[in-house]
Amino acid sequence: MQKLVLTEEQQMLKDAAQGLFGEQAPVSQLRKLRDEKDPLGYVPEFWNHAVELGLAGTLVPESHGGSEFGHVGMGQVMEEGGRTLAASPLFASGVLGACALILAGNDSQKEILNGIADGSHLTALAIDETGRHQPLRVATKAEAQGDGFVLNGSKTFVVDGHIANTLIVSARTSGGERDESGITLFLVDPKAEGVTVERTIFPDGRNYAKVTLDNVAVGADAVLGEKDQGSAPLQKLLDIGSAHLAAELLGLSSEAFDRTVAYMKERKQFGVYISSFQALQHRAAHMWSELEQVKSMVLKAFMALDAGDEQASMLASAAKAKASQVAELVTNEGVQLHGGMGMTDEYDIGLFMKRARPVQLLLGDFRYHADRVAGLKGF
Amino acid sequence: MTDLDTFRQETRAWLEENCPQSMRSPMKSDKDVCWGGRNFKFQSEDQRLWLERMADKGWTAPDWPTEYGGGGLSREQHKVLLEEMARIQARPPLNSFGIWMIGPAILKFGSEALKQQHLPPIVRGEIRWCQGYSEPGAGSDLAGLQARAEDKGDHFIVNGQKIWTSYADKADWMFALVRTNPDVKKQEGISLVLFDMETPGVSTRPIKLISGESPFCETFLDDVRVEKDQVVGEVDKGWTIAKYLLTHERSMIGNMGSTAAGQKTLAELAVDAVGLEDGKLADPMLRTEIASWAIDSIGYELTAERAKDQAKSGQGVGNVSAMLKLAGTELNKRRYELLVAAYGSEGLLWEGDDRPAGALPQEWLRTKGNSIEGGTSEVQLNIIAKNILGLG
Missing domain, CATH: 1.20.140.10 (Butyryl-CoA Dehydrogenase, subunit A, domain 3)
Structure with a gap:
């Protein structure tokens, strides 16, 4: 069995990513993007550096200009990006876009992978229609018309929707609103007639959009994968996405925790450092213990995905569930243990909480994934 | 074929031949556990035979050196043995605080004489050990223990009380932490000593727990003589061990x-x-x-x-x-x-x-x-x- 440790190459990638995010995308960068209501939502110079390092193509096959380095590798990048709350198209394009095309794309669709690897082509996955993630609940309709389809419906919580060159949309070509079969994935040009993309603002200052499709005509070549058979590749894609979000949660939780422990060692009350209080020490020790469990689960989920292990779905859901739960714990405790300072915008600790919640919800929160783990385990 | 494959084949064949059928099913209760010791009553002839055969191979303590009766297996071989035992659902031949606890400590810290004296009987399941650590006044604050060992030249005289001693009433020997120097920092005056539970002055009393069962005892030590050669490691340096x-x-x-x-x-x-x-x-x-x-x-x-x-x-x-x-x-x-x-x-x-x-x-x-x-x-x-x- 594969050892639960990073290889030398994976560790090198992690170190390189840590250096890049630390120098080129520190927390102050996100703060600035937020304060200036930056229209792009990321810093192109930083994205170019990330692309030069090959990060955008980490999952892309070599034949399409990527490094095909695997999920363990990309997971290290996601984790390090989580530590500095780095805003970039890495997740929506480098993870979701790349894997959607790898899983379901035909040869000509896969050409987009070259653009993903060189950072020039951005994608966004548009699947959710309600506040809570339920990927099989698809009311958006795609009706056959001529050689192609006409799409009607609306999508919400679409990461990078307003900057994407291609939208990956789930729509129903047959079946009832919650049926597993009858879902088809489409590649949609956001500039096509009838597509409205409206940026929506969330507490983390990152890119989300609401996408409305009003009689949008697409050709037969817009179908990604098989008609009516979209839920299988979509579910695989969501496993992958969930594992990478778990890695981001691990990174941001670890950083919030480190900052909290550091604060406990510098804050004095009653004439002593608050780190000397056992009531607080035990809370910190509990969080550390929980973070260690998350670390193991995230790494194992990636290894299972890379190996095509049959347990991969269960492990990815377990990792996302636990990472969400622990992120909630650590960011809440982080604010609490910073006391009044934790409530100020000036201190960064609140930013970690405000990033954690949307990531927890994205592709399913603790409850969604705990339910899925139970289902996959047969109870 | 690698050496490990050969080892696996040989192990599989040996287990097939030597593990009695009745020892190839999960244990149903504590009563099926073989603890060994002077007074142990074997559940069955198979249980006795299984212990004897495994002990002869040193496989009750598979990773201990052969010179002390152990199996001398490498980490990989040990893993293979456990896998092969699991494959036929073989029961552990022996449960033993000797193998789990004091044996490894003697191997790491004990004198050659202590190794020769104590390790082979542990491997063979002849001597059952218990652990004398906690005291009524020393639970979480273990280093605050008070059982006093007075230096009498070639031996110590120990007085005190131990508590939560697992199966003290059934054990043959005890390894105990005692205070050999009360005048220094509490961690620096503790020694780890070994003595026979039949030594005059040792008595035990089972403690009835909330479950109704009594796996633990109080152990009373009244003027118990402990020979100086039964100190593991150095006197006053027991806290490290x-x-x-x-x-x-x-x-x-x-x-x-x-x-x-x-x-x-x-x-x-x-x-x-x-x-x-x-x-x-x-x-x-x-x-x-x-x-x-x-x-x-x-x-x-x-x-x-x-x-x-x-x-x-x-x-x-x-x-x-x-x-x-x-x-x-x-x-x-x-x-x-x-x-x-x-x-x-x-x-x-x-x-x-x-x-x-x-x-x-x-x-x-x-x-x-x-x-x-x-x-x-x-x-x-x-x-x-x-x-x-x-x-x-």
Whole structure:
């Protein structure tokens, strides 16, 4: 069995990513993007550096200009990006876009992978229609018309929707609103007639959009994968996405925790450092213990995905569930243990909480994934 | 074929020939456990034979050196042996605090004479050991122990009381922490000594627990003579060995978080007890709690695995055993609470031969000790806070 440790190459990638995010995308960068209501939502110079390092193509096959380095590798990048709350198209394009095309794309669709690897082509996955993630609940309709389809419906919580060159949309070509079969994935040009993309603002200052499709005509070549058979590749894609979000949660939780422990060692009350209080020490020790469990689960989920292990779905859901739960714990405790300072915008600790919640919800929160783990385990 | 493959083949053949059929099924209760010792009554001739044959190979202590009766197996061979035993569901030939606890300490810290004297009888299951650590006034504050060993030239005279001594009433020898110097910092005046439980002045009294069972004793030491050559390591330097043994004990108790191979999972047991509705556990709130437990259990097992892999790769995180002890025992307690909930009132049937959940009430109550023995959960949190996070 594969050892639960990073290889030398994976560790090198992690170190390189840590250096890049630390120098080129520190927390102050996100703060600035937020304060200036930056229209792009990321810093192109930083994205170019990330692309030069090959990060955008980490999952892309070599034949399409990527490094095909695997999920363990990309997971290290996601984790390090989580530590500095780095805003970039890495997740929506480098993870979701790349894997959607790898899983379901035909040869000509896969050409987009070259653009993903060189950072020039951005994608966004548009699947959710309600506040809570339920990927099989698809009311958006795609009706056959001529050689192609006409799409009607609306999508919400679409990461990078307003900057994407291609939208990956789930729509129903047959079946009832919650049926597993009858879902088809489409590649949609956001500039096509009838597509409205409206940026929506969330507490983390990152890119989300609401996408409305009003009689949008697409050709037969817009179908990604098989008609009516979209839920299988979509579910695989969501496993992958969930594992990478778990890695981001691990990174941001670890950083919030480190900052909290550091604060406990510098804050004095009653004439002593608050780190000397056992009531607080035990809370910190509990969080550390929980973070260690998350670390193991995230790494194992990636290894299972890379190996095509049959347990991969269960492990990815377990990792996302636990990472969400622990992120909630650590960011809440982080604010609490910073006391009044934790409530100020000036201190960064609140930013970690405000990033954690949307990531927890994205592709399913603790409850969604705990339910899925139970289902996959047969109870 | 590699040497390891050859070893596997030979081991498989040997086990096939030598493991009695009746020893090839999971143990049903504590009564099936072979503890060995002077007064041990074997359950069956097979049980005796199985111990004898394994002990002859040194495979009751597979990784100990052959010169002390051990199997001399490498880490990889040891793993193969365990796998091959698991393959035929072979029972452990011997459960022994000698093999788990004092043996490794003697191997690491003891004199050559102590090794020669004590290790071979441990391997053969002839001498059963118990651990004299806690005292009525020294639980979490173990280093505050008071059992006094007075220097009488060639021997010590020990006076004091030990508590929570597992199976002291059935053990042949005790390894005990005693105070050899009361005038220095508490950690610096402790020694680890060995003595026969038949020595005059040693007496034991079982403690009845909330489960109704009595696996632990009080042990009274009144003018007990301990020879000086029975000190493990140096006099007054016993705390180092005690800490080594506590770490060892923590990792053993922490293992409780895992579901052993062949054992039904919590979810499977809950399905047996509650049933399924539309493929889901029929009680939705219970299902949620069990799912949450299952996720935590995956996290625990993977962390234990990762800790081992890291140690092998030389990236070991120190004090990780404190975290595993904490997480593993808390999980085990939750597991039993959920089991009781799943069986409902039938799970609390205290007596009778026809109980759906067997001795669940007693097992459930026993788990409450998991987060107390071997260092409480609170002590583990202290260790993490101080040694890993540097909080103080």
